Amino acid sequence: MELDTLIIKGKIVDGTGNPWFKADIGIKNGKIVLIGKKLKQDAEQIISADGLIVCPGFIDIHSHSDYTLLVNPKAESKIRQGVTTEVIGNCGSSAAPLIGEMKERASKISERYGLKIDWTYMNEYLNRLEENGVAVNVATYVGFANIRIAVLGYENRKPTKNELEEMKSLAARSIDEGAIGLSTGLRYDPQSYAETEEVIEIAKTVAERGGIYASHIRDEGDRGKVVEAIKEAIEIGEKAKIPVEISHLKILAKPLWDKCDLIIQLIEEARERGIEVTADQYPYPASGTSLLAWIPKWAHAGGRDKLLERLKNRETREKIKEELARVMEIRGGAERALISRFDADPSLEGLTVKQVAEKWNETVEETAMKLVEIAVERNSSLGIVNFNQSEENIVKIIKRPWVMIGTDGYALAPYGVLGKGVPHPRSYGTYPRVLAKYVREEKVLTLEEAIRKMTSLPARKIGVLDRGIIRPGFWADLVIFDPKEIKDKATYTNPMQYPKGIHFVIVNGEIVIEEGEHTGKLPGKIIRHSFRK
Secondary structure, three states, X not given: OOEEEEEEEEEEOOXXXXXXXXXXXXXXOOEEEEEEOOOOOOEEEEEEOOOOEEEEOEEEOOXXXXXXXXXXXXXXXXXXXXXXXXXXXXXXXXXXXXXXXXXXXXXXXXXXXXXXXXXXXXXXXXXXHHHHOEOXXXXXXXXXXXXXXXXXXXOOOOOOHHHXXXXXXXXXXXXXXXXXXXXXXXXXXXXXXXXXXXXXXXXXXXXXXXXXXXXXXXXXXXXXXXXXXXXXXXXXXXXXXXXXXXXOOXXXXXXXXHHHHHHHXXXXXXXXXXXOEEEEEOOOOEEEEEHHHHOOHHHHOOOHHHHHHHHHOHHHHHHHHHHHHHHHHHOOOHHHEEEEEOOOOHHHOOOEHHHHHHHHOOOHHHHHHHHHHHHHXXXXXXXXXEEOOOHHHHHHHHOOOOEEEOOOEOOOOOOHHXXXXXXXXXXXXXXXXXXXXXXXXXXXXXHHHHHHHHOHHXXXXXXXXXXXXXXXXXXXXXXXXXXXXXXXXXXXXXXXXXXXXXXEEEEOOEEEEEOOEEOOOOEOOEOOOOOOO
């Protein structure tokens, strides 16, 4: 048998957590067909991995590349850090279904990228991705925001019995058309208007179809209820009988940093009771969100037009400002909130809110409010990078065996429309950062354990049984890197830098990154949900 590709002399870290071993790998028709010592088969191409690590491609279980993969299917910032599979549709927001006000919201996002929204339902979106071509494999959740907005818009109320059934039907359809599960972002409006029981009922429908539940929990600390939010996620899993993935596990309010041991304990006790709770994490002390997320949820009720009315009303404006100032202080102050994307005035990108306040000769509270007003009036993005976490807690979390690695970022590129703004460095450097900082330098994790967290653990969580491990019969998604050289280069002020030390990235047997350069190939596949109880 002539192979398509033969990888020789590499140290294999197979994704299971087992110690590395030396072997050659033979690839044919997109799959691994041979693993052995000194294979003698002929091959169209031979890659020498002498002195390098060969491991499964990284599976980014928490990505937001729903639209950016259509803008630039080369997935530059992800594939170049070793990501071969993206799991999108996180935090309750997916690219489909798009019904009612959600269609309007998506159209506004698409205008930023120059995209045409020509789909409504999940199957149509996945077909569009497939037809467009993509460098990485893609799986998606269905977002709770999409479902709730389709039925209730931005109304802050319980659904009626018929409305709840309509929401469940839309969730079921999305799973049947390929979504791997349901994601929520209960921190964000209008998802935050939903009571726990509403989420449980929809999650039950997803569970019946073998899907999973991922959640940006209701509070990560800035409202003082991170413990309660963890308990809610566990309750949803227990009552809906559904596997739970807690998104980007962290505590971002300094007064609650000491609760880290308790939330770890809650998760581990739930696991002991048989509730399948896991989590993902990005390895940075700064989070990324919108400054509008610091506005109280009552102010968002009814959508942006109603929010703007409240911002223009003197009495409600003051109430909003008080809440925004409180959250900003808990999260470290205005000097720790860096503006990453502001379409209304790109000259402010890269400045902290405090620096903008000094520039405008205003208080930081008033500056934050003015930024919000401008963003709402002009329908502008207002992204921030917020330095709000404890390194001690990052280490505590990353060491837990049920925690996997995710970027919480986007597939970007330092050119074109995706090169705008000052994005969080996690979109460019997450996986090399773990391998450099937490494996090689600080020895918090072994190499084998870190790679397990990036490969087989997320693969099994999303129900993908033929990726994430180097094994004959599995798809040939592989990364070949130098363990002594791999390192992230992206910084908070200069994030658009590709990492170093990654020599090859292979997706479904095709070389996409060759000696650090993108080949332009788009061999990624759409991974549609197919498992059933």
